[in-house]
Amino acid sequence: MKLSLNHFSVRTLELEATRAFYEDLLGLKQGPRPAFDFPGYWLYQGPLDDYANAVVHLLGIDPQDASGLDDYLGGREQASLQGSGAVDHIAFFAEGLKEMLARLSRAGVEPRQRLVPGVGLFQLFLDDPNGIMVELNYSLAEKQALDARA
Secondary structure, eight states: OEEEEEEEEEEESOHHHHHHIIIIITOOEEEOOOOOSSOEEEEESSOTTOGGGEEEEEEEOOTTOOHHHHHHHOOOOGGGOSGGGGEEEEEEEEEOHHHHHHHHHHTTOOOEEEEETTTTEEEEEEEOTTSOEEEEEEEHHHHHHHHHHO
């Protein structure tokens, strides 16, 4: 099994101010983002043609309808979105999907599974003992190869 840090995500009611902070003060650049059913930005450090460079994902909350974000990642109380409570999840690039699924099964952990639209990533989401969401990103090819063996 192999892991490398991919990105962190911030869930925010202040999407434009948060984007401006990371762009104007830290020098990150807005780049391509999949067509999710909720507002947001992927902010890059490095070339915009490589999703691996999207180091900060901003998750915008539509106060009129947060269902897109809630459906994808789960709901959160808006009052909790201050300080470190606004950090939504930590993501890793990963290899070894078959081994990870077996490890999680042995531990009695049922991860939430997602496909990222248009990017070629298969995701597992699970919560650590502190309630911090952890996202594991596998290549879609690894998932497809596993499915083909089943």
